[in-house]
Amino acid sequence: MNAARTTILALRMLARSPLRAGLAVLGIAVAVFLLCAERALHAGVREATEANGRDTRLIVYRANRFCPFTSRIPERYADDLRAIPGVRSAVPMQIVVSNCRASLDVVVFRGVRAEDAERTLARRMTFVAGSLADFLARGDGALVGSALAERRRLRVGDRFQSAGVAVTVAGIVEADGPQDRNACYVQLPFLQASAGGVQGGEVTQFEVEVADPPRIAEVAAAIDAHFAADAAPTSTRAEKAFVARAAEDLVAIARFAGWLGIGALAAVFALVANAIALSLEGRARELAILQSIGFRGRAIAWTVLVESCALALAGSVLGASAAYLALALGDFGIGAEGVMVEFRPSLAVAAAAVLVSGLVGAAAGALPALSVARRPIVEGLKSS
């Protein structure tokens, strides 16, 4: 008997037990959904925090401050920063967040001067809707990152309010980095005036571009040295290192979520093993009948393996597809201390989840398959 005929027979028998198969597939789908969500958070954390040799951006923060509400640096530092060797540009930025703590729905306002918006922001962003001219033309205009716009269902012309700041959407922008994709850029004077407790002439941080990526650490040290004796000493880090420090809680959550991912895989294993065990319990006679007809032990084992793999693959395809769609359509991001980590959906992650779940399913079915192949036929025929 060839494997193709046995496979078709096994799938036919599985398909004729829709309730049993459906429940197992549903359970596996939920576990794989969780696995993909965890992997997406993990990918988001990596993207936001893992440095690479091409990074050119530094964040200059007030030394020994860890929250955008407490970091205050004189705006006039901009000229000093631009004069430091290796600095290409320095953008003073006011940060106002709707929620300092870890949250799935954080709005991060970033106030920038008009000239910086033209010189710096416009270069690294692509307008999906609206324009820079519209943004500059109105005082309460906002450039909304694509992920935030999708999450909040914002369109050009919409007005929205958060953290006491009311803005009109003047443009939707796409960008490479998660911070830009999830930010709401407004003009600096407007934000300083709108946000309570923020004095004119002060900003939360500076965003510094360095001319030569390999010298990024050297420039950071030079900046901190320059302001060390000033009234507002600074702490300068590469943007991704800054995010990693600011979002320590999120990184810890992501690390913990890694265990959830392993748990999800264990759940897939347990669900498939349980489904197969229950199935074999109820089908011992059925399989013994096949053996009495002349099906060999390895053909019986193959039907069990096909069943376990089919359940695992069906469940994982369903779960991975649902996770991919939910993450892609939902544009989820989690923020803390003014920095954002996105849940990044990935086809590669979905495919890997399906593959791993399939292997886990095969492993879960292997032992029962061997066991059933060796079970005495007479014993199987006697079972109810």
Next chain:
Amino acid sequence: MTPATTRTVPAAGDTRSFIRCTRLTKVYRKGDQEITPLRDLDLEIARGTTVSLMGPSGSGKTTLLNLLAGIDTATAGELWIGGNDLARMSRDALAAWRAREVGIIFQSYNLVPVLTAFENVELPLLLHPMSRRERAARVGHALATVGLADRAGHFPRQLSGGQEQRVAIARAIVADPPLLLADEPTGDLDRASAEMVLDLLGTLHRERGCTIVMVTHDPTAAARAQFQLHLDKGSLARIERGDGAERVP
């Protein structure tokens, strides 16, 4: 009663012996207890004979049938069927032999509930190298033989007991095996259905010339066979000629 003496059916010295048991013994343990359902059985059955196995519960009928079917293995002794030494065959070899040589009919039908009548009957043919079209033709013929051509698409739950047993018979004969083994094939059926099944087995024997060994408690069913083998406590107690004995070739 001398169980160690070889009993030959239909007659001593017949050279066409198809089944030959020599000191066939089966022992198994149940807890601390050692049970011997079959003890030193010597028996020969000629090709093309119909034999009924009778005897009280625990006499070893079903054990002998399971050994003849190759779904159980003897503890001691020899069992030759059609030139094959079953005692020396591996599980895989026995499976391949069953697929070629044996059709089994069970009391409780043992159809696969999630497969249609057609798919149940087709099962043995999946083990043979033949095209889908050829399989369909043979399944159709087998179902027609048992009078159920119009029930091919029905699942076992949609059939009566008698119809289920006829599907099981169709499955047993579809690969045209030379040996048919039936374990109380009419045990769960009403009289009319039982008669129909027994008629069918008689027809199959006449038309195909297969050897049929049938376990039964029903004297009427047993009498239809050419020979009735009475077992008692794992040994052959006596052999009687049945109503079908005049058909012995």
